[in-house]
Amino acid sequence: MLPRGRPRALGAAALLLLLLLLGFLLFGGDLGCERRKRGGRAGAPGCFPGPLMPRVPPDGRLRRAAALDGDPGAGPGDHNRSDCGPPPPRPSKCELLHVAIVCAGHNSSRDVITLVKSMLFYRKNPLHLHLVTDAVARNILEMLFHTWMVPAVRVSFYNADELKSQVSWIPNKHYSGLYGLMKLVLPSALPTELAHVIVLDTDVTFASDISELWALFAHFSDTQAIGLVENQSDWYLGNLWKNHRPWPALGRGFNTGVILLRLDRLRQAGWEQMWRLTARRELLTLPATSLADQDIFNAVIKEHPGLVQPLPCVWNVQLSDHTLAERCYSVASDLKVIHWNSPKKLQVKNKHVEFFRNFYLTFLEYDGNLLRRELFGCPSQPPPGAEQLQQALAQLNEEDPCFEFRQQQLTVHRVHVTFLPHEPPPPRPHDVTLVAQLSMDRLQMLEALCRHWPGPMSLALYLTDAEAQQFLRFIEASPVLAARQDVAYHVVYREGPLYPVNQLRNVALAQALTPYVFLSDIDFLPAYSLYDYLRASIEQLGLGSQRKAALVVPAFETLHYRFSFPHSKVELLALLDVGALYTFRYHEWPRGHAPTDYARWREAQAPYRVQWAADYEPYVVVPRDCPRYDPRFVGFGWNKVAHIVELDAQEYELLVLPEAFTIHLPHAPSLDISRFRSSPTYRDCLQALKDEFHQDLSRHHGAAALKYLPALQQPQSPARD
Amino acid sequence: MLPRGRPRALGAAALLLLLLLLGFLLFGGDLGCERRKRGGRAGAPGCFPGPLMPRVPPDGRLRRAAALDGDPGAGPGDHNRSDCGPPPPRPSKCELLHVAIVCAGHNSSRDVITLVKSMLFYRKNPLHLHLVTDAVARNILEMLFHTWMVPAVRVSFYNADELKSQVSWIPNKHYSGLYGLMKLVLPSALPTELAHVIVLDTDVTFASDISELWALFAHFSDTQAIGLVENQSDWYLGNLWKNHRPWPALGRGFNTGVILLRLDRLRQAGWEQMWRLTARRELLTLPATSLADQDIFNAVIKEHPGLVQPLPCVWNVQLSDHTLAERCYSVASDLKVIHWNSPKKLQVKNKHVEFFRNFYLTFLEYDGNLLRRELFGCPSQPPPGAEQLQQALAQLNEEDPCFEFRQQQLTVHRVHVTFLPHEPPPPRPHDVTLVAQLSMDRLQMLEALCRHWPGPMSLALYLTDAEAQQFLRFIEASPVLAARQDVAYHVVYREGPLYPVNQLRNVALAQALTPYVFLSDIDFLPAYSLYDYLRASIEQLGLGSQRKAALVVPAFETLHYRFSFPHSKVELLALLDVGALYTFRYHEWPRGHAPTDYARWREAQAPYRVQWAADYEPYVVVPRDCPRYDPRFVGFGWNKVAHIVELDAQEYELLVLPEAFTIHLPHAPSLDISRFRSSPTYRDCLQALKDEFHQDLSRHHGAAALKYLPALQQPQSPARD
Secondary structure, three states: OOOOOOOHHHHHHHHHHHHHHHHHHOOOOOOHHHHHHOOOOOOEEOOOOOOOOOOOOOOEEEEEEEEOOOOOOOHHHHHOOOOOOOOOOOOOOOOEEEEEEEOOOHHHHHHHHHHHHHHHOOOOOOOOEEEEEOOHHHHHHHHHHHHHHHOOOEEEEEEEHHHHHHHOOEEOOOHHHHHHHHHHHHHHOOOOOOOEEEOOOOOEEOOHHHHHHHHHHOOOOOOOOOOEEEOOOOOHHHOOOOOOOOOOOOOOOOOEEEEEEHHHHHHHOOOHHHHHHHHHHHHHOOOOOOHHHHHHHHHHHHOOHHEEEOOOOOHEEEEEOOHHHHHHOOOOOOOOEEEEEOOOOOHHHOHHHHHHHHHHHHHHHOOHHHHHHOOOOOOOOOOOOOHHHHHHHHOOOOOOOOOHHHHHOOOOOOOEOOOOOOOOOOOOOEEEEEEEEEHHHHHHHHHHHHHHHOEEEEEEEEHHHHHHHHHHHHHHHHHHHHHHEEEEEOOOOOOOOOOOOHHHHHHHHOOOOOOOOEEEEOOOEEEEHHHHHHHHHHHHHOOOOEEEEEEEEEEEEEEEEEOOOOOHHHHHHHHHHOOEEEEOOOOOHHHHOOHHOHHHHOOOOOOOEOOOOOOOOOEEEEEOOOOOOOOOOOOOOOHHHHHHHHHHHOOOEEEEEEOOOOOEEOOOOHHHHHHHHOOOOHHHHHHHHHHHHHHHHHHHHHHHHHHHHHHHHHOOOOOOO | OOOOOOOHHHHHHHHHHHHHHHHHHHHHOHHHHHHHOOOOOOOOOOEOOOOOOOOOOOOOOOOOOOOOOOOOOHHHHHOOOOOOOOOOOOOOOOOOOOEEEEOOHHHHHHHHHHHHHHHHHHHOOOOOEEEEOOOOHHHHHHHHHHOOOOEEEEEEEEEEEHHHHHHHOOOOOOOHHHHHHHHHHHHOOOOOOOOOEEEEEEEEEEEOOOHHHHHHHHOOOOOOOOEEOOOOOHHOOOOOOOOOOOOOOOOHHHHHEEEEEEEHHHHHHHHHHHHHHHHHHHOOOOOEEEHHHHHHHHHHHHHHHHOOOEHHHHOOEEEEOOOOOHHHHOOOOOOEEOOOOOHHHHHOOOOOOOHHHHHHHHHHHOOOOHHHOOOOOOOOOOOOHHHHHHHHHHHOOOOOOOOOHHHHHHHOOEEEEEOOOOOOOOOOOEEEEEEEEHHHHHHHHHHHHHEEEEEEEEEEEEEEEEHHHHHHHHHHHOOOOOOOOOEEEEEEEOOOOOOHHHHHHHHHHHHHOOOEEEEOOOOOOOOHHHHHHHHHHHHHHOEOEEEEEEEEEOOOOEEOOHHHHHHHHHHHHHHHHHOOOOEEEOOHHHHHHHHHHHHHHHHHOOOOOOOOOOOOOEEEEEOOOOOOOOOOOOOOOOHEEEEEEEEHHHHOOEEOOOOEEEEEEEOOOOHHHHHHHOOOOHHHHHHHHHHHHHHHHHHHHHHHHHHHHHHHHHOOOOOOO
C-alpha cells in the first residue's frame, strides 16, 4: 500500500516535459500568437486538431476543412463542432472583455437584462459593456446598472439616434428595424482605442463563460476581422420558395447574432466605405434588406471572404423554426450561446424548445442581486458609490437590535424604471400623476384603480425577478391594463426583510412626468371624478405658481369587502350616515386624519386651510418638485407622517378640497405587518428612527423644528398597513 | 485580404499531428489508463504537468511534488491548484456517474435537494444517486424524485437504520451524529458491482460539472482508492489550542466532504477490517471522534498513505471560520465545489461569504422544474410515468379553448412532503387531522389557525422554490408556528397558470396520519372547541367503524375584517342575530350550504342527517381513507362540490354536528380568481370538465349517477375563492 509508482511517474513526467518543450520550440512559446500567424483557415473553423485531442471521434478520422466555398452538404453538425480540438487559450485572468449591444425601447431593454444576467452568471473576467441605445433604453439601463452595482462591470452608452442617419437610407424589412442595422457602424461609433469587441443581439442567452468566446480572437489570421457562426437555416441558399431571392452570401451565409469584431482591422481596411459600396450595389437589384445588417455583412463577406473567421456553431445556436441547429447541439457536448432569432421567440417550433426555454427562464427569473459578486483576485474599481456603501455597512453593529432596520435603509435596490412600454403624457400645465407603490399581493387592485383614475400613473412595484415576470403576464392578460400606455410601472427588486416603503414612493415620485402628483396608496380608490377635479382645482388655485400648497384629498374607508362605490359626494355622505363608510381609521387611529376636519368638509363649498397637528398623514396633491419621502422609514410606521411634517416645515399650506375623496378598501393584513406586529423591538427601533429624524429636521429647519418635538415623542401610531 | 496562410497552417497542423502521435506512442493511446499506471503522486496532487500547459505560472517554474508527508509549509494555495495542468479527460458523453449521499431527517433532506439542484444545473451526464437514508428522508426524497421526473437521473435508496449497528459502537462528538460515520461502510453497503462512486456531504454546492470531478478517477494509480482534498484548517496539525489532541493525519489531513471512492479496490484491500482496526486502536487513547468519519479516514490514510489520491483544492473549498480556503480560491481561476462545513453554515465568518452565499442561494431558490431537461444525444430510460405523460401531453390540441385546463390537469408537480421538522401524532383511535391547502398570500392565516386548532394538521402549500424559502423564514420567525411540531407542511411546487386546488388537497389528505380528517379551507377558523368536540363525536358516533358517514361542520362568514371570534354556539347565534355573522355565502350562493339546514342547527341538540342536494359543499370530517378529490378541477369552481357528490354516490351519510362551527374570514380576491373571473372561456371549460366528471361518475356508479345529472347541467356556481 506504500507509494511505489514514483520512478515510473517521474519518467512519465519527463516525457510530458519533453513534449511540452517540443511544443514551445515549434510554436515559439506563444501558442495563441502562433496560431494567429498561421493564418488562413487550416482545419475546421475554430477547430484545430491539437496534439492532445481529448475527443477523437469514434471513427478516428480528422474532420475536413470548412466548406467555406458554400458546399451545401456541409451542415453545421459536420464541421462546426466545439469539441474537436483543445480549447483555445483563455484570456488572462483579469483581462477586460468588451461587449457591444444595440438596444432600443422598453421590451429590448428587458431582453438585454436577461442576456446580461446570463453573461454575468458564467463570467470570470471584468467586462465593459458598450450599449448603443435610444433615449428610452438609456433611461432604463442607466438607472438599472447604476443601482445594480455589479463589481467589475463598466457600462458606456452611445446615442443611437445620432447614428440613425448613417443607416436610415437602407430600405429594410426586418423586425429589428433601423437599430438592427446599427451594428454596421460600430467600428466608427465605438472609441478608436477599442480594438476587439464581441457584438451581441439582445435575444441571445449565454450558457457558458464569455471568455471562451473572447479566446477565439486568438484564432484569427493576420487579416481576419469578423468572427461569425454559419447560418443554421437554408435562407441564403435561396431555395426556400419560388423566386426567393436572398442577398448574396458564402454558402449558407453567416448569422450576425454573435460577432467577434476586430475593430482595428476593419477601420484599417476601410470598412465604412466597404459595406456602403456593397450595400448600394446590391440595392440596385434588391428592394431592401430582409435580415437587416446580416444581409449586408454577408454580401461584404462574399466579396471579401478573407475577412471572416468562422466560429464553432455552439456559439450561436439559432432557434428559428426549421433551423439546422439540432445538428449542432446534438453532436456538441456543450451549448455555449442560444439565439432566439425567430420573431416568435419562445413560441418557436423546435422539438427541444422546452430545454432551451428552461435555460432562458433560468436567467429571466434569476435574482440579479446574486450577481453582485466580486471577482476574486481581479482588483477592479468598485462601482460608483459602492465603497461608501461598504464602509457604511461595515460600520453597522450586528448586535444593535435595530440592525435589520439600518441595513435595510442602506440597501441599494436594483431599479428597472418603465418595465413595460409607456408613453409619457403630452405636456399639459395642470396635469397630475397618481403616485403609489405596491407588491405582488396588491396586483388585483390595478384594474379597479385604472377604472377610477383615467390619468397618468407612476407606480413602484416591489418584486423579485420571478415576480416581475408574473406581473408581466398579469398585465398582458388584462385588457384593461394592457390598453393603458399612460401607467408607468417601475420595478424595484426585493432585497432584505423590511418593506422599503418610502424608497418605493420616491422611485415612483421621481418618475412622475407631469407638473403635479397625487401621493396615494394602492389600497385606495379615488372618486371617479377626482382626476378632472384635481386638474381644475390646481388651475383655479394656482398651485405651485401662486400658492405653495398641498391639496388634501379626504380619506374614507369601508370595512366591507363587497362595496358599491359612491359616484358623488352626496352618495358618499349618505353611505357615511348609514355606517357603510367611515372616515379613514376612524376606529383605531382617528388622529391620522382628524385635522382634515370631516365635519367642515361635509358642508364645505370651497377649499379651506387646515393646520398641521401631530400624526397627521393626509393624502395630498403637490407639485412634482415636492420634498422626497424620508427613506429611513422602512417597514411599517411613520413613513407618511414624516413626509407631512417635512411639507409643513417647508411651509406648504394644507388646503382641503371640498369635492375630493378617496376610499380605502379592506384587505387581509400583509405578511410584513403580521411579522412585525408581534415584534417588541420593532416599536423601539421605530422610536429610534423618529429621534434621528427629528435631529435631521432640527439641522435643516433650526428652531422651527421644535414645533414637531412633542409629536415625535408621543406614543407612536399603530403599525400601518 | 484573401486567405494566404494555408501552407503555413498545414505545416502547423502536421506538427500538431506529430505531437499527437508521439503522445499516443508514449502513452499507449489511453492517456487516462496510462496515468493510472504511472502510479504514485508524480507532480502536484491532481496536477499533472502535461505536454500543453495553458497556464504556465508567470515565473515559469514547475511546482514541486505534494507535501504529503505533512510539510506544514505547503498550504492549499501552494500545490492544490486546479489550473496547473491540462484538464483530465472528461468521461465519455453518456457515461453514467454514481454519487452516494448519506441523509437523515427533515433538514438534511432540504440540504440534499439544494445540492442535487446545483449538481443537475451543470451536469451533462446521466447520474445514479445512491441515497443512504433514514425513514424520514426516504419518505421525503422518494416522493420528491418520483414527482420531479428529471430525465437521466436514477435514484436508489439504502436503509441507514440497518447500517447503524456497524458504526454505533464508535463514540462521536461531531454534529453530523451517527449518520456522518456511515460513509465508512459504503463499500459494503453499496452494490458489489459498483466500482467507482463520488461521495458527498449534504452541505456541499456544485459550481461546475460533476463529470470533471469524476474524470479525476483517471489520475488514480493502480493502488490508490480514495480521492480527497486536503483539509483547509489547521485542525489536524494539533496546535489550535493547548492540549488539542486531534486524530492522527498526514500533514493537515484530508476533508471527507467530497470523496472519490474506488469501491472495488477498497473491498479488495479489506477496507472493512482496515478502518475498524485503526478506529479501535485509536479509541484506546482517544475518547471519541471529533469529526466523525473524517477522523477515521485520516487515521487509516496516515497508516496507508498509498491509498489516497489528493485532489485539487477547488473540489472542496471549505468554508469553516478561519480556514485557509481563500488561498485556494483566490489563486484558482475556478471554484468547483463549495463546502459549508461549519456548524454555522451560512453564518460562517469568511470575508467572501457574500460571494459564496449568493452561489448557495442561487440553487436554494432555483426553480427545480427547469432542471427537467433532457440530455441531448444520451438515450436514457425516461423516469417512471414520463412516457405516458409525454404521450398524453402530445395528444392535447393547442387550439382547444380549454387547452390550459387540460395541460394543468396533466402537470406533475414536484412534491416535498414534511418540508419542516414534524413529529407524527401518537396513534390515537379517534384523532383527527385538519387538512387544507394554501399559497403564499394566505400565510398570515397560519398563526390564527394554530390558535384555533390545537390538533395535528396536514397543509399543502403551493409555492415556488424561492417562496418555499420565504415560508421557512416566516415559520422560524413565528414562536407560535415554530413551536408546533404536529403541523406537517407539504410543499407542492408551482407550475402552470391554474391553481391545482384538488391536487393540493389530495397531497395534504394523503399525508394525514390520523384515522380521521377534517377537510377544511385555509380562510376558515374553526371554533376553539372543535378539535376536542370532533374527537368526542367520532367516538360517540362510531364513525368509520359502525357508521359510514361524513360529519358536517356548519360554515359561517364575517364580512368585517376586524372581528371578535365567538367562544360558543350561543355567542355565535347572538352575532348571527345582530348581523355581524352570516351563514356562509348567504348573500351570493346560499345553495352551497342550504342543505345543512341552519334553522334546524340552531335548535339541534344531537347530530342530524341531511340529504345531498345540487351544489352542496359542506366542510366535513371523514375517515382518512375517504375518496380523493377529483384532480381535473383546477383553477376555481366545482372542486369541493364534486367531492361531496362522490361521497354521496359512495353512500356516505351526511350528519350535521350540533355544536360544531367554522367561520370564514374576509380577504381580497386572490390573483388567480381575478384573472379568471373576466374570462368567458373559463365558464365553458368548467362546464366541459363537469360533463366529463359525470361521464366518469356514470362509469363507476351506473344508473345511480343519474341522480346527479340535473345538478351538473345547472348553471354553475360562481367562481369560488
